[in-house]
Amino acid sequence: MAKTIPISLDVMGGDSGAEVVIPGAEIALVRHPDIRFQLFGNEKVVKPLLDKFPRVRDASTFQHCDIAIAMDTKPSQALRQGRWRSSMWRSIEAVKTGDAAVAVSAGNTGALMAMSKFCLRTMANIERPAIAAIWPTSRGESVVLDVGATIGADAQQLIDFAILGGAMARALFGIERPTIGLLNIGVEEVKGLEEVRTAGRLLRETPLRSIDYAGFVEGDDLGKGTVDVVVTEGFAGNIALKTAEGTAKQIGGYLRSAMSRTFMSRIGYLFAKNAFDLLKAKMDPRKVNGGVFLGLNGIVIKSHGGTDAEGYAAAIDLAYDMVRNELTHKIAQDLVHYHRGRFGETATTSTGDL
Template identity: 65%
Template sequence: MIRISIDAMGGDHGPDVVIPALMTVATRRPDAHFIIYGQENLVRPILDKHPRLAENSELVHCDVAVGMDEKPSQALRHGRWKSSMWKAIEAVKSDAADVCISAGNTGALMAMSKFCLRTMASIDRPAIAAIWPTLRGESVVLDVGAGIGADAHQLVDFAILGTGMARAVFGIERPSVGLLNVGVEEVKGQEEVKEAGQMLREANLASLDYRGFVEGNDIGKGAVDVVVTEGFSGNIALKTAEGTARQFAAYLREAIGRSLLSRLGYILAKGAFDRLREKLDVGRSNGGVFLGLNGIVVKSHGGADSDGFAAAVDLGYDMVRNRLLDRIEADLDLFHARNPKAAGARRSDVETDEEG
């Protein structure tokens, strides 16, 4: 049984979207068990409309719902211990659940997850990983917004974290990895990126196939299975891709409705347009995974519909089923065993920061 804790109050729609999404997941994942955290007076009436889901769920009342516009520091001060978001994360820490899913405030969710679960022993900071549709299928891209900037050691950590996710979700034994850069030439880019590339080449890990630098246009091509970058550029790339998909879909709808002939052409090619619509639907790839923590947390888009939230729950389910954390820990242990100099340099950096 896969135990999934749910923050039912998160997102723009709360339980109105969350509960129908869980019913969808329960239908195709009969071994999933849901622990739903939320305000009972709002969740119970909707849950009672889905008796099959209610039989395989437990509802835990929470007095507080973290607002979508709350600052992370405010959420930590006022939402701890009582909020549906905190309780859902805490369930993973106490081993009452295997994974937490929330569509709530991203900053608050990350702050609470770091405070409650802590980062893995050899990880400086967590990263948010996204599933990115490509011409070849799908890729993992990280970091897409957990933090601003990253040094070489952190970029290498991200590569190992993303590789573990690609192995768990895509079933690829040795995923290919690229560092996002302004060009593919080794002399280009920031020093941190060039240093990370050298570290990955020298590590020669059996769990990943380092391919060098990739550019922004290589992400959509699916040039590699895992694209590594820092959170600022990663978040811009993600939002740009989502906006471009919606822009193209709007252009297409406008072109189809412009004349009788274009509407007739749409009818004749409806199957092709339906497949295109599926590819452009950002909700189908919904779910940002917080990697590097001692537990799995998945962030659904706040505006996701029930299908989108169900996709985020499915993603969390798959990562538990395929032992994501075990894979990541094994890869990290292997990297540090083969690269004691990197581990020593990291410890020196931490000691210097503490002295300063």
């Protein structure tokens, strides 16, 4: 029998908690019967649901947790209240102990990141974690990071993000040496943020085995899919992500109102219904649900808090793929290679100035 994939779930996380998580787990389990879940949540809520979803029950272990972190809890508060005992913490801890290969939570991002950092710690030589999103493009998909873990990033942190994102693209898309772009305003070398320019210079001067640095990219390159990985700091990255989501919704609204406006357009809609359904599927934000926390000693996947079971299943699918394709191993490999290249195999000194 093939090796199973152990995934821990924060069953209480998200706007609807267990009502979405357990049905979502069922959907993912049908697609990947080799998943084994570790469920953390309140037994009063979870147990009755497991009786309704025996497939999930049979593929899971369940552990009761007194505390559920609310969606509006501040990170510091969440750590105070929920460390050791909340379903969120315990699902992350399962990754630390090795019981799970990856954790999934639809809980609040700030709390989840704070707990993940506290529990898993950042990897050696990585100063800050990043949240990576999968961005649907005209050419397929790209990895975009950081979309909101932290604000601001110096040149070295941007290079770290490039390595982390590169490893994720290798794991996700199976590309040997993904192309990487630094998000900037203007593509000329003299333009934009100084940290971005410095990172660009360093990436150009010291080519890496694991990534193919392609220069600066701009906001409109995100949708085009100009590169496999787009690297930016978390403020601009988060704004770009939400702006794209908002624009997609806005145009979807235009389209709906245009198609229902006249008798003729409604007939047209009926004829083209299959095409519209395809388009709708293509633009479905649930399909690319899941932000990947990178740079920690273990992988945590953040599902959108307001998603439904289908969207939650997509986040589990992503978690599954990341484990099956050995994301952690790839990141570790790439980091070792990068730091060897910079300091020679025997170097043990600090990372020095950049």
